[in-house]
Amino acid sequence: MDYERTYDSGLFDGVALFVILIDQGSFTKTALVTGHSTSHISKQLNKLEARVGIRLLNRTTRNLSLTAEGEAFYLRCQKIVDETQQATGALLGLQDEPMGTLKISCPVSLGLSTLRPLISDFMTEYPKIYIELELNDRKVDIISEGFDLAIRASRKLDDSSLVSRRILKSNSMVIASPSYIKKFGAPNHPRELIEHKTISYSNLKQPNVWEFIDLDGSQISVKVDSHILTNSAEMEIAMCIDGKGITQMPSFNLGQEIQQGQLVELFKEYKKQQIEVHLVYPSRKYMPSKVRCFIDYVVNNLA
Structure with missing residues (x-):
């Protein structure tokens, strides 16, 4: 009325x-x-x-x-x-015209594979913004270390007062080299991984526990014996190519290694675990224009 x-x-x-x-x-x-x-x-x-x-x-x-x-x-x-x-x-x-220094934290492989071309184009579009990019696989403290935002990849983000926005999904893949398979054979079921040499990512909460979805849809947790434990995805890939063990990682870490025959994907018939990539930042309140336009740019270009 x-x-x-x-x-x-x-x-x-x-x-x-x-x-x-x-x-x-x-x-x-x-x-x-x-x-x-x-x-x-x-x-x-x-x-x-x-x-x-x-x-x-x-x-x-x-x-x-x-x-x-x-x-x-x-x-x-x-x-x-x-x-x-x-x-x-x-x-x-x-x-406000977006300007100033934008301090970003990002995992190394994700930064080199996915973020690099975006940042290059972003800086062309916003020439008054300067980028301070820290490629590091550790989990930074955004507020105490003075970052404007961080990019994080995880199956599930920790509960936090920080604001997060999902920008990407990726499948988790289990991979080995042809030379490793020739020497030790390929496991037919995830539980057989306990009999194999494995390479694990140390920044995970439980790097020696690998999660799978079985053919019947049930969850499987396999406790592996990591022969190599590293905080570098690049080292995981290099050691895997050299035949030192089987590793598990998000597909965005990989380039052409599978297509070129350097690596082989295992357990193809199993449902893939999803890895989500998020932009994480302190608050939506009083967000500087440099941060807001970067978030919008990444979301629009990765959508």
């Missing part, structure tokens, strides 16, 4: 000062923060109480305390002030 909206032009007068006053706890501190005099703040508060028709504060020369009505009013006003600040920050961010 249509209705006529009515407006009070002075609706928000004194609201922000009221919230700041409660947050700061005194007229003196509020004056320092806002640059207004204590008398001005007091007058604005009196006008606000007169307009709403309710005493919001009990105040003496030493103490401030909210009335019950003031407490309820403060909680609502605090949300309004916070949302207004966020809206203002978002608007300013949209107006």
Whole structure:
């Protein structure tokens, strides 16, 4: 049903000062923060109480305390002030030209295979953004180490206060070299891996436990005896090609090794485990334009 909206032009007068006053706890501190005099703040508060028709504060020369009505009013006003600040920050961010240094963490193989061409094209489109890219397979602490965002690959991300956005899916593959198969044979079932030499990725929580989906759809966990344990996907591939063992990794780590016959995929008839790649960053609030445009660029180009 249509209705006529009515407006009070002075609706928000004194609201922000009221919230700041409660947050700061005194007229003196509020004056320092806002640059207004204590008398001005007091007058604005009196006008606000007169307009709403309710005493919001009990105040003496030493103490401030909210009335019950003031407490309820403060909680609502605090949300309004916070949302207004966020809206203002978002608007300013949209107006900013993306520029500055963007610090990114990414796994080595994923960076070289997937991210490299994207970053090259991104820098052409945004010449005022400088990239500081750390290719490292360790899990960085985004906030304490000063990263704007990180790219992480995992079957399941850890619960975290960080924001994540999935950008890519990849299959997990079990691979071996023809020379290894010729010498030791190929396992027919994942459980037979316990009889083979394996190469495992040490950055996983349980590098010696390999997960599979059996032909009947049930989950299988195989505890392997890792003859080589490394934090480098490149080393895994090199050792595997040299016939030192069987390894398991996301397909995005591989180039043309299978097509060129250097490696052979095992267990082709088994359903593949999914590895998800996420962009991870501290917060959606007040996101710098350089971060926002990079996220949008990666998502749009990997979709």
